[in-house]
């Protein structure tokens with residue numbers, strides 16, 4: 322995985338010099354199953370020290386999570402022994418700024434026996450504390466917890482501009498990770514009800530009781546899970562963080578459902 326520092330748009334008209342894993346924020350989603358061994362080479366092609374911390378594996382952090390200087394690399398190996406959508410992030414201080422400036426992503430380790438679905442999406446919620454145009458995340462705004470935007474997959478309102486498609490009656494699974502760095506997420510689909518929710522290692526609802534449903538998937542910073550639902554009729558179903566000020570800051574999109 323290569324760390325670079327590159328300009329990216331994070332909202333209409335807002336460009337920031339992000340710190341990135343493999344050129345995107347969120348970084349690439351890694352996926353595997355219980356027992357898989359992951360071996361990641363981290364290469365620092367940036368101008369500052371950076372590092373990586375994978376929540377998906379348990380190990381002594383001292384060496385693999387160490388900060389490396391520009392031009393250096395390290396190898397990080399872990400074995401996935403527990404299912405979930407696990408955060409990874411740069412852990413170089415100030416960590417809040419490294420995460421807010423783009424250094425986060427997801428590792429999905431599928432729960433054994435998870436049934437296939439018709440459509441699967443993955444959303445990572447994060448916060449934008451815009452620095453000057455073309456600059457990096459504003460540390461004073463981060464420390465004051467005053468975000469300019471809350472975003473799914475790195476760009477404010479992107480799925481309002483390009484809705485996620487689904488069909489009436491299809492089973493849709495949406496994985497959600499709250500990368501923070503600071504704010505919780507209350508993931509909700511307007512007009513939808515979740516018949517299945519899974520978070521942090523267990524089903525909250527396993528879909529077996531047709532009279533049981535959920536309206537949100539609550540996630541503290543760094544928590545993740547998934548929801549499943551199907552749509553009763555064609556239409557445009559918005560999804561939001563139901564922390565409403567965050568939805569209004571850009572944590573909102575649309576699922577476009579057709580017959």
Ligand SMILES: [Cu+2]
Nearest residue numbers: 371411413419
């Ligand atoms: Cu970093």
